[in-house]
Amino acid sequence: MIIHHPLLGPRDAAEFYVLGDAALIDRPDGQAEDAAERFYGYLYLRDNPAGEHRELWYHEQGDRSWLVVTRDTLTHEIKKVELARDVALQKGRGQ
Amino acid sequence: MHFSGFKIIKEALTGHKGWKPTWRTPDPKTEYDIVIVGGGGHGLATAHYLAKVHGITNVAVLEKGWLGSGNIGRNTTIVRSNYLLPGNEPFYEWSMKLWEGLEQDLNYNAMMSQRGILNLCHSDAQRDAFARRGNAMIMAGADAVLLDETGVRDMCPYLDFDNARFPIRGGLLQPRAGTARHDAVAWGYARGADSRGVDIIQICEVTGFQIEKGVCKGVETSRGRIGAKKVAVCVAGSSSRVMEQAGMRLPIESHVLQAFVSEGLKPVLPGVITFGAGHFYISQSDKGGLVFGGDIDGYNTYAQRGNLPVVEDVCEGGMAIMPMIGRARMLRMWGGVMDMSMDGSPFIDKTPIEGLYFNGGWCYGGFKATPASGWCYAHLLATDQPHPVATEYRLDRFRRGRMIDERGAGAQPNLH
Numbered sequence: 001m002i003i004h005h006p007l008l009g010p011r012d013a014a015e016f017y018v019l020g021d022a023a024l025i026d027r028p029d030g031q032a033e034d035a036a037e038r039f040y041g042y043l044y045l046r047d048n049p050a051g052e053h054r055e056l057w058y059h060e061q062g063d064r065s066w067l068v069v070t071r072d073t074l075t076h077e078i079k080k081v082e083l084a085r086d087v088a089l090q091k092g093r094g095q
Numbered sequence: 096m097h098f099s100g101f102k103i104i105k106e107a108l109t110g111h112k113g114w115k116p117t118w119r120t121p122d123p124k125t126e127y128d129i130v131i132v133g134g135g136g137h138g139l140a141t142a143h144y145l146a147k148v149h150g151i152t153n154v155a156v157l158e159k160g161w162l163g164s165g166n167i168g169r170n171t172t173i174v175r176s177n178y179l180l181p182g183n184e185p186f187y188e189w190s191m192k193l194w195e196g197l198e199q200d201l202n203y204n205a206m207m208s209q210r211g212i213l214n215l216c217h218s219d220a221q222r223d224a225f226a227r228r229g230n231a232m233i234m235a236g237a238d239a240v241l242l243d244e245t246g247v248r249d250m251c252p253y254l255d256f257d258n259a260r261f262p263i264r265g266g267l268l269q270p271r272a273g274t275a276r277h278d279a280v281a282w283g284y285a286r287g288a289d290s291r292g293v294d295i296i297q298i299c300e301v302t303g304f305q306i307e308k309g310v311c312k313g314v315e316t317s318r319g320r321i322g323a324k325k326v327a328v329c330v331a332g333s334s335s336r337v338m339e340q341a342g343m344r345l346p347i348e349s350h351v352l353q354a355f356v357s358e359g360l361k362p363v364l365p366g367v368i369t370f371g372a373g374h375f376y377i378s379q380s381d382k383g384g385l386v387f388g389g390d391i392d393g394y395n396t397y398a399q400r401g402n403l404p405v406v407e408d409v410c411e412g413g414m415a416i417m418p419m420i421g422r423a424r425m426l427r428m429w430g431g432v433m434d435m436s437m438d439g440s441p442f443i444d445k446t447p448i449e450g451l452y453f454n455g456g457w458c459y460g461g462f463k464a465t466p467a468s469g470w471c472y473a474h475l476l477a478t479d480q481p482h483p484v485a486t487e488y489r490l491d492r493f494r495r496g497r498m499i500d501e502r503g504a505g506a507q508p509n510l511h
């Protein structure tokens with residue numbers, strides 16, 4: 001698989017470490033009333049869809065940025081690549 | 096139709112006209128006591144033991160493709176019970192014991208061959224860990240022998256003992272481990288279940304569940320609705336897809352694992368050998384091909400094929416311990432979709448939906464588990480109680496902090 005890195009262009013997927021579902025960006029609030037239950041879902045449960053999947057890839061052997069890659073789990077086709085930083089900022093997670 | 100040496104001679108003399116199909120091809124009935132979703136090894140074994148051990152025969156196995164099209168027909172056929180933890184080892188040892196009597200039980204040649212598994216160790220710390228594992232195995236009634244370097248040299252003189260990075264210091268041997276013919280396991284269980292009246296229905300995909308007020312009453316399929324008092328899902332790599340139809344999210348990700356076979360060679364490997372410093376395992380099939388594999392590719396996928404970096408990684412692992420295979424040519428490779436659970440251990444449990452049961456999360460180790468998984472799932476379905484060797488395989492164990500972390504890696508998901 002070739003991942004089109006937004007800054008570095010096409011890179012071999014072997015340069016990356018893959019962490020899985022990009023929902024991991026949405027870390028729950030540890031102070032919330034139901035934090036234990038939310039962390040259980042966050043850590044252990046997965047949608048694991050057949051089809052489009054947004055996932056976190058880490059450019060370990062490159063510029064060490066985290067990417068959000070939108071990829072089809074049935075065909076391995078990559079549809080979109082974003083910097084995880086941008087995605088997180090859009091979600092307001094930078095504050 | 097009973098298989099025996101006498102039957103083979105008789106058929107040879109009469110032009111092989113007396114062989115019959117191994118199982119029937121029935122149309123689905125409108126209602127069963129138990130509907131099993133998924134005709135892989137685990138589903139078929141469950142059906143067999145439900146009929147044979149519990150006398151429950153009003154059962155259907157629904158398979159979306161053909162029998163053996165899933166992981167049961169794709170694995171590297173290693174059978175072993177060399178686990179460490181109390182939640183696991185008694186279960187896998189029970190499986191081992193069932194393997195040892197399987198062919199007599201099924202009257203079917205599954206080519207079970209107990210040629211042993213040798214896990215190599217490459218450091219003092221690893222040898223200590225193997226000593227501990229071996230002791231845990233022996234305490235659970237399994238067999239284990241700790242070999243020093245000379246012991247391994249006697250068995251496998253061709254290994255790269257003095258490899259600069261991964262010198263071989265010894266190994267843990269389980270002599271009763273080995274390999275079995277994977278397709279024959281599926282066929283044997285199918286025949287065992289069918290002969291007792293279980294309906295095996297192929298090309299019948301489950302597309303939904305009929306759930307009324309929290310009670311599962313049956314399934315929707317590509318061949319219409321089929322009612323059931325109990326529905327037992329065991330669809331391996333498709334677990335999340337199928338259980339999503341019942342509104343459940345699972346602690347599972349689907350990943351691809353690849354396997355490789357070389358050209359046929361004269362006998363070179365006595366049994367199964369595994370690398371202790373990387374992920375590589377190898378055995379030799381009865382036809383002579385080297386059968387080997389390594390790690391999963393690492394990304395979520397439902398495609399039954401992998402990518403090239405893992406091929407390179409696996410071959411490097413092989414070359415690190417066994418340079419002699421470097422000139423063997425690879426003939427075939429393929430992939431299967433694994434149901435990777437968050438702690439690497441499986442589930443055999445009820446679900447919060449009454450009448451709906453789940454078996455899955457077998458990762459890349461479910462072939463060896465096939466007999467015990469079927470046995471314990473049948474026990475759960477028949478008695479509504481977990482079998483004593485499968486009490487830890489609960490769906491809510493992450494919520495309760497009771498992971499079965501066989502690799503000793505701590506409570507951290509995403510380590511697969």
Ligand SMILES: Cc1cc2nc3c(=O)[nH]c(=O)nc-3n(C[C@H](O)[C@H](O)[C@H](O)COP(=O)(O)OP(=O)(O)OC[C@H]3O[C@@H](n4cnc5c(N)ncnc54)[C@H](O)[C@@H]3O)c2cc1C
Pocket residue numbers: 132133134135136137138157158159160161163164165166167168169170171172173174299300301302329330331332333337352353354388429430431432433457458459460461462463464
């Ligand atoms: C390359 C590879 C190597 C492996 N090596 C080993 C090994 O050496 N030792 C070991 O112990 N294990 C090994 N495994 C793991 C082992 O093969 C699996 O854990 C085990 O086979 C899974 O159980 P099963 O046989 O029931 O799965 P499967 O055979 O996959 O059965 C599941 C069935 O469910 C069906 N299904 C899915 N969705 C539906 C639906 N909606 N409706 C109806 N049916 C459906 C599928 O078609 C499939 O036939 C390996 C796996 C792979 C891929």
